[in-house]
Amino acid sequence: MIVVRIDGEPAGVLGLADQVRPDAADTVARLTALTATTPHLLTGDSPRAAARLAAEVGITNVHAGLLPQDKVAAVRNLHARGERVALVGDGVNDTPALAAAHVGIAMGRSGSDLALDTADAVITRDELATLPTLISLARRLVIANLVIAGTFIAVLVSWDLTGTLPLPLGVAGHEGSTIIVSLNGLRLLRNTAWQHATNQRQLVAPQLDPDT
Structure with missing residues (x-):
């Protein structure tokens, strides 16, 4: 939230929100059908923002407010449950979790250099529908x-x-x-x-x- 002031007096409030990619919901549905498992959302965003985005794309397992080490812990918890984990990420904060997953997938155009070097596969088209x-x-x-x-x-x-x-x-x-x-x-x-x-x-x- 951004408060706009004019001459020191509050004049309005601007709300900023992340935009969901147009193909995100369709990709989540296809991955769910293809793998017969429910995707997990690991994010450093606030729980409220994460819940809103997850609801838009159809993800019910949300882990919000995570630091890089928390994402690694979440991946290892899935390992302990016998799950095979494929993690998709593009930021520096995702790099440790990409390394901890069985398969790390980075988004090419928007991904950081460290994430691209760590991932097992890189999607150069930067399209979620490619997953x-x-x-x-x-x-x-x-x-x-x-x-x-x-x-x-x-x-x-x-x-x-x-x-x-x-x-x-x-x-x-x-x-x-x-x-x-x-x-x-x-x-x-x-x-x-x-x-x-x-x-x-x-x-x-x-x-x-x-x-x-």
Whole structure:
């Protein structure tokens, strides 16, 4: 709140409030549906301001008035409960918590240099709507790579148990699976991968609309 004075006399009061990004509520809804967990808001803002912002985007777990060490403690409490924590932040105060989370995600354009260096992933587009796409692509990539590596290992082990696996062929098969997994990861550099994930995200949008 800002009090405006004219000639030393109060003439008015200005109320300042943080503006919620247009895609924030939609992103929270999609992340909730994608992860089947409720997001947490960790902020140094006052409880009143934090509650207002959380209500606008649909977050019910609010932790306000936190110092950097308090954010780290909140992340570690989630760890102790067996939760896998992905933290999104952009400020210097978020850096310790980004390091403590299983996955730290920084917003590229608005993020501080320290947050960008600490985070495991950086969203250069600075769009919150990219978060669900990022998680969806990461899951698909991990599952695909596990299937590829597991198939190669299963074939090589079965061959060795039931017959005679030549050592050069075994080494070639093992290293070959590593190369294929690496090449599969490089597919994320293609725009079509992101476009496909974005299209899938748009297809499920009607299911997340509270008015339907």
